[in-house]
Structures are given as C-alpha cells and as structure tokens.
Amino acid sequence: MKDTHLIRVRVNGREHELAVESRRTLADMLRHDLGYTGTHLGCEHGICGACTVLVDGAPARACLMFGVQADGQDVATVEGLADGEDLSDLQQAFSDRHGLQCGFCTPGFLMLAEGYLAELQAGRGDGGEPSEQQIREVVAANLCRCTGYQGIVEAVLETARRRQAMEMP
C-alpha cells in the first residue's frame, strides 16, 4: 500500500494542497504534481545541482528532499523570478554576461545564486561585497557543461554589487 500524505505547500507564494506519496522527491512533486517544470533534474543524487530551489529561503537540492518534507514550507522556484516578460535583475545579468548556453542548468544556478544573495542581504557571515573567489566557491556547487562559469561568476557578482548599491541610503 502506498504511504500517502496530505500536505500544504506554498510555491512562489501560491498555496497548494495535495496528496503526495512519501517516496516522491520534492523535485518530482514540483514537476509532475504541480507543473513547475522549470526545476530541472540532472543526476538525481545531489551532485549536479540542476534541481536547486529555495526552501524557506535556503538553497536545497530538490532531489535530496521528499515532497512531504516541504509540508507547511515556502518553496521558491525559477518560475517566481521573472515578472511576466520582464526578467529579474539576476536573470538579465545572466543574459547580458552570457552565463548560459543550452540553459539546462540555469534554473539551478539562478536559485543557488538567489539563496546566496539573500544570505548576503540578511548580513549573515562576514558581510561586505563578496569576492570573486567567494562567488566561485558558491557556484562550484552546480555543474554547467557549456559556459565555463566565467559568465555565471560575472553575473552573480554584478547582481550582488547592484543590490548592495540599491540598499545604500
């Protein structure tokens, strides 16, 4: 018999109530049950980072979490970044800096970077503008087989600087 649980989860601010089998990963639940197919699955064992989403604001590999664990939590996926046709600042920076080619890994990189940028904004850690080395260590979490990372590093660094400048009084 299937072990199924009724859960409530917010995805990009929208409430969902659904029955989910316990063995269903968060990634599969987002894609197959809720239709958020922007979350991509690469390796399905926590190595490639393609399925990275934010859970209660912190980055998580959605293949290493079960959907049932997200009960009562806030999930943010790539679908929540753009406002209609208008790309977010981070997405625009990825485009401007050629931080993607085939785009398969891009949703994971965007959510990874959003998690890190939110942490910076919250003033956790040592604060200040992140160094290129720090950004490189963050994006090393995810695999990209096309761009060679240079454009991704530039896009994240540029967005970090812009957001910090906007916060200045």
Added chain:
Amino acid sequence: MKPAPFSYYRTRSVPETVARLAELGDGAKILAGGQSLVPMMNFRLARPDALVDVTRIPGLEYLRAGPDGLRIGALTRHRTVELCRDPVVLDGFGLLPRAARWIGHYPIRARGTFGGSIAHADPAAEWCLLAVLLEANVVLAGPAGARTVPVSDFFEGFYTTTAEPDEMITELHFPRAARHAALTEFAQRQGDFAVVAAAVSVDLGVAGPPRPGAACRSVRVVLGGVGPLPFVVDTGALGGQPAAAATWRAAGELAAAQIDPPADGHGGPAYRRRLAATLVERALTEAAAAP
C-alpha cells in the same frame, strides 16, 4: 534513481522520536538534513522501511559556549556553524567555523546537520575528524533517558556507530577549547569527499603565534581517508619539540609512517601517505599561526 517505498513519520519532540523509533524497530532511520541518506536511498544502497523526520523538533539548533566547553545542537546546520561569529565560540573553537567550509558545497551545508554527520560516521567527514581531535562527547536520547558517550566509544567503523536503533543524537559536547588547531584536506575538485583530510591541534601553553624558542607541550593529529575510522596518530615523540617548521614536517613524516591507507580510484597507499605527510605539515603550520 528513485527511492524504494517507505513510511514517513514526522515527530515534534525527542521523546516522541524515541518512542516512534522503538515502535518501528531497526528498519527505521532518522531523517535530518538528508544530504547523505537520500542519495543512498536514490541509489537504493539504503532501503529503510520507515523514515522519522526530526527536522521540525524545536530547540535543537544552537551553538552554546560556556565554562564547560561548546555544545552544538544536533539539528544545527553546517552553514550555521560556518557563519557563526559569536566571539565566545570563536575564542577557543574558531576551528569549527573555519573547518565548515570544507564540507560539501554551500547548498549541502545549508541543509546538512551536525548530528546527522556524526550519526552517518563517514571516516573522512570533517565533523567526525574534529570530534575525535577534540575528544568530544555524543549526547544520545533513548528509551531509558539520555546518555553521554565519548566519541572514542561511538565510532565503530565505516558508517557504523554504537548508537542503538531507538536512540537519537541530541547534542555534541566539545569539553576543551583548542586555539591552535586546523583542518585541511585534499580532493580533486572542490567540494568532493576528501582523499585525505588532516585535523590537528598543538598546545603551545599560551594564546597567539609561537614566540621564538617556544616548545609544543603536545600535538594531536587525526587523519581521514586512510581507514575505516578517523586515525589518531601517535604523536608522543613531538612533546617538548620546538614549535617550528622542522617539527611540523617531522609530524607529517610520523603520520605517513603510521598509516596503512587503502587504494581506490583516487590513489594508492603510497600516494595517500605522501598526501598525509603534506597535509599534516600544512595543517600544523596553519594551526600554530592561529590567533
């Protein structure tokens, strides 16, 4: 790449968890950060009948430094330790935040937990090495109440501990500060499991970098990636030696001579011995320079 079916339970307190584990028997596993357990389930290397999700238990996420050392709640995320800037913690236990950056990658550190890493007992895991280096105690809750076990009696071998199936780790207790301590490791790519890792501490008797002519009271060296358990190097010969580069190099050679590391795709025994010598020397150099 999909896990086998299992029953899922979510508990809200430690006693409820222990009762649930006792009821479910040894086919059940505790689910905390899931960063090691879930990949093993996706590969079906692990097929637990039931998971008990403890991540919603309140009050188990903390770092508390006091006169009796440092206490870390089992559900404290690696990232929380890494970003800790509490001066009381940093004074004496700054090694832990510095070492945390070696654990996996940022999203793994944002979810993985301290207690989970100790329970998983990977002999190359950073927290396991530091627990052995600093002679930490594991606090466990079980049906008969709480018990405290020194890590030397806790780790048994690869992924094996003396915790009972109905026990849960609630806290790690580090009784003694170590100002001059460091962890360093080598992996072919950043974030991979360490091929060899070295955790060291040196007792110089005083804070600050060693003064010219200063001697080491004692040196501790623990290695990961060289066997089924964190390996404690016999460093008796280093007591009283000068706190200087020649001693750090000698410590590396001493470590290399004592280990019998395994061969795998990352390298053979001879390669791991050279890595151990180099990493011990580097770690001691860093440890002696710590504030």
